[in-house]
Structure formats: structure tokens, C-alpha cells
Amino acid sequence: MKRIVTIQDVSCVGKCSLTVALPIISAMGVETAIIPTAVLSTHTMFKGFTFRDLTSDIEPIMEHWKKEGFKFDAIYTGYLGSFEQIELMHRLIREFRGPETKVIVDPCMADNGKLYPGFTPEFAKAMAGLCAEADIIVPNLTEASFMLGIPYVGSGYDEAYIKGLLKQLAGLGAKQVVLKGIEFKTNQESLVGVARKIGIASYNAENGRISWYFHRKMKISFHGTGDIFASVLTGALVRGLSLEKAYALAGDFVVESIKKTISHENYNTYGVDFESAFPMLVRRLASEARLAKYS
Ligand code: PXL
Numbered sequence: 001m002k003r004i005v006t007i008q009d010v011s012c013v014g015k016c017s018l019t020v021a022l023p024i025i026s027a028m029g030v031e032t033a034i035i036p037t038a039v040l041s042t043h044t045m046f047k048g049f050t051f052r053d054l055t056s057d058i059e060p061i062m063e064h065w066k067k068e069g070f071k072f073d074a075i076y077t078g079y080l081g082s083f084e085q086i087e088l089m090h091r092l093i094r095e096f097r098g099p100e101t102k103v104i105v106d107p108c109m110a111d112n113g114k115l116y117p118g119f120t121p122e123f124a125k126a127m128a129g130l131c132a133e134a135d136i137i138v139p140n141l142t143e144a145s146f147m148l149g150i151p152y153v154g155s156g157y158d159e160a161y162i163k164g165l166l167k168q169l170a171g172l173g174a175k176q177v178v179l180k181g182i183e184f185k186t187n188q189e190s191l192v193g194v195a196r197k198i199g200i201a202s203y204n205a206e207n208g209r210i211s212w213y214f215h216r217k218m219k220i221s222f223h224g225t226g227d228i229f230a231s232v233l234t235g236a237l238v239r240g241l242s243l244e245k246a247y248a249l250a251g252d253f254v255v256e257s258i259k260k261t262i263s264h265e266n267y268n269t270y271g272v273d274f275e276s277a278f279p280m281l282v283r284r285l286a287s288e289a290r291l292a293k294y295s
Pocket of ligand 1: 009043
């Protein structure tokens with residue numbers, strides 16, 4: 001069985017970071033080792049959350065793992081709580097990356113034009129440094145802007161702008177960029193009944209290829225969907241899917257999870273019911289992983 005390690009916080013209630021990465025990647029048939037970076041009572045969109053920093057545990061865990069000789073098919077970093085943790089991730093990647101290991105960095109720290117509580121533009125620069133180590137980075141538009149130190153443009157941009165962003169992001173050093181949350185304004189938008197689309201642009205710095213994937217934009221957005229996206233992407237890549245198939249599956253699973261959530265009258269507002277969408281994930285992964293094996 002393939003094995004990955006994911007490094008992010010435990011938000012005890014909130015359906016994000018490790019409480020989504022662990023069940024999702026496991027359900028995708030991949031062993032999921034974890035390093036928790038912090039324990040919070042909830043994610044940071046709740047008021048009054050507790051926060052216990054676990055930075056001092058990370059080094060001893062790595063030392064023990066080195067002695068045991070553990071290897072990983074992928075290293076996936078998510079929400080990191082301090083500069084020191086970013087430094088430790090540089091070390092972890094150096095020490096545990098093998099020739100076939102995929103390194104996925106989700107620079108999880110901002111959305112909708114704003115940094116999450118506790119983060120600063122300097123932190124975004126340090127995260128940009130970690131992106132240099134990655135095979136694949138998965139920022140949203142806000143994270144991309146903070147890492148590049150450019151103003152956030154939330155709407156009204158065109159294809160040329162996104163292509164420029166992709167290339168600048170690749171300039172941070174990652175081989176492939178998957179940029180999330182892209183929405184183009186079209187004339188059709190003013191027509192009643194035309195579903196709006198949101199999607200992904202990806203750039204392969206090794207062959208210069210740019211590709212796109214759009215899906216229906218749901219009326220409501222939820223916390224934790226970025227973590228769900230990155231988790232499915234990681235699981236799918238390790239199961240042998242191409243990057244294009246992996247981000248399409250990840251995007252579709254997020255949409256399915258939101259649909260399941262809002263199908264209930266009194267739905268949770270702090271996170272999505274990804275659990276109810278598992279049958280779709282497992283079914284599609286099984287058929288696509290089978291196809292990938294023979295392609
Ligand atoms: O889903 C991203 C995330 C992860 N971890 C913590 C968060 C957030 C988003 O707010 O607060 C602690």
C-alpha cells in the first residue's frame with residue numbers, strides 16, 4: 001500500500017486540515033501518516049478557539065522516523081502555524097524525499113483577499129520559500145497574491161492575467177502549479193439562469209502546458225474545502241492519476257460535498273458533509289486508477 005505523510009493542524013471541530021485529510025486519503029486506499037502542527041479547539045473562524053503549538057514535537061518525530069527508515073510516496077503540507085514550522089518542513093522534505101516522492105505544498109493561509117488570523121505578509125513570503133521545494137503547489141488566488149507580493153485582484157481579470165500569475169508562481173520554484181478559485185466574467189453572466197462557473201488553472205513548468213478545469217459555482221462557500229481539494233489531489237496522484245485527472249476529481253468531490261451539505265435543511269455552516277460524498281469518490285477513483293494503470 002502506498003504511504004503519504006501530511007503535516008497540518010488538528011482543528012478538533014471544524015472539518016478542515018487533519019480531520020478531513022486523514023479520512024479522505026485513507027478512503028482513497030492510501031496509508032496516511034500525520035504530523036499534527038497544533039491542536040485547536042476549532043478552526044480559526046470560530047471565536048475563542050484554543051491553540052496548542054506542537055512545534056517542539058516535530059523534530060523528535062522526524063528523528064524517530066529516520067531511525068525507523070520510513071519512506072513516503074508523497075509529502076503533503078497544509079496549515080503551518082509558525083516560521084519555525086516552515087523551516088522544519090524544508091528539513092522534513094530534504095530528509096524524507098525519495099526519487100519517486102511527490103511533494104505537495106498547500107500554502108493554506110488566506111482566502112477572499114485576506115490572511116487568516118495570525119498570519120502576516122512576511123509569513124506568506126516564507127511560505128513562498130517552501131513552495132520552491134514542491135513538485136506541486138495548490139494556492140488560491142489570495143494566497144498566490146500574498147506569496148508574490150502583488151495586489152489581490154478578486155474579479156474582472158482575464159485569461160492573460162491568470163496565465164501571468166501561473167508563470168510567476170512557477171517562478172517560485174515548483175514544477176507544477178494548480179491555481180484555484182478562478183472565475184471569468186462573461187457576457188452570459190447577465191443572462192438569467194446561466195450557471196456561473198469556477199475552476200482551476202494549472203501550469204506545468206517542465207513542458208509549458210497550461211490547462212483549465214471549470215465546474216459549477218455553488219451558491220455558498222464553506223471552510224475546509226481547500227483542504228478537501230488538496231487531500232483528494234494528493235490521494236489521486238499517489239494512486240497513479242495524472243495531474244489533470246487528479247484536480248478534476250478533487251474539484252468534483254468538493255462540489256459533490258457541498259451539494260450533500262446543502263441538501264439538508266439545517267446544514268452545518270462551518271464545514272461540508274464530505275462524508276456523504278465518499279461513494280462518488282471511491283467509485284470514480286476505482287475506475288480512473290484502473291484506467292491509469294493501463295494507459
Ligand atoms: O481550512 C484551512 C484551515 C486550516 N486550519 C485552521 C484554519 C483554517 C482556515 O481558517 O483556521 C486552523
